[in-house]
Amino acid sequence: MLEQIETIAALREARRQLKGSVGLVPTMGALHEGHHSLVAAARAENDAVIATIFVNPTQFAPGEDYASYPRNLQHDLEALEAAGVDIVFTPTPGVIYPPGFQTYIELEIVATGLEGSHRPEHFRGVATVVAKLFNLTQPSRAYFGQKDAQQVVVIRRMARDLDFPLEIVVCPTRREADGLAMSSRNVYLEAEQRAAASVIFRALQETAAA
Ligand code: PAF
Numbered sequence: 001m002l003e004q005i006e007t008i009a010a011l012r013e014a015r016r017q018l019k020g021s022v023g024l025v026p027t028m029g030a031l032h033e034g035h036h037s038l039v040a041a042a043r044a045e046n047d048a049v050i051a052t053i054f055v056n057p058t059q060f061a062p063g064e065d066y067a068s069y070p071r072n073l074q075h076d077l078e079a080l081e082a083a084g085v086d087i088v089f090t091p092t093p094g095v096i097y098p099p100g101f102q103t104y105i106e107l108e109i110v111a112t113g114l115e116g117s118h119r120p121e122h123f124r125g126v127a128t129v130v131a132k133l134f135n136l137t138q139p140s141r142a143y144f145g146q147k148d149a150q151q152v153v154v155i156r157r158m159a160r161d162l163d164f165p166l167e168i169v170v171c172p173t174r175r176e177a178d179g180l181a182m183s184s185r186n187v188y189l190e191a192e193q194r195a196a197a198s199v200i201f202r203a204l205q206e207t208a209a210a
Pocket of ligand 1: 026027028054056059126129130148151
């Protein structure tokens, strides 16, 4: 049965009780097929599975979509329970970033180009929260989607540089029928934008073929 935990003390205690290997699936919720494939891989490869649902404020810049980011906790909890997850950690921002918090993880080259050039503080927030989740859950393996390719590179580098004793498992991008990568943010697209978005995957395929 799925155990929902909101505090660090309760998470540490529940982690102590788990035997064998532990797979961690960090998410920001609004779960879709892409997340479900991460959970399925974690379930198949570990004795226990911990998922986290936390819309991490430090990876959003002012003016980005932190407040409007899709949230659907009840639906997510039901899906995680059905998928056989053991523990879901759903902290509030104050639990992860208590008053006075001032320690962040910054990566150099891998976090500065591509998405990092448009969102200069994004990967600092991602690396910081993921490092905290690694510390709290002590996983054997942690699961991320290939869709967020730069995020994977940043997290791998951070895990190596900080000597986290775990394996980073990268799962293939899940796509809609017309090739658009599944993403919680696809709900922002108007019908016309949604139709146009399928050109991205077609262009990638044609470029690869050429
Ligand atoms: O990919 C995401 O959903 C987030 O960036 C992550 C890894 C859960 C950190 O907040």
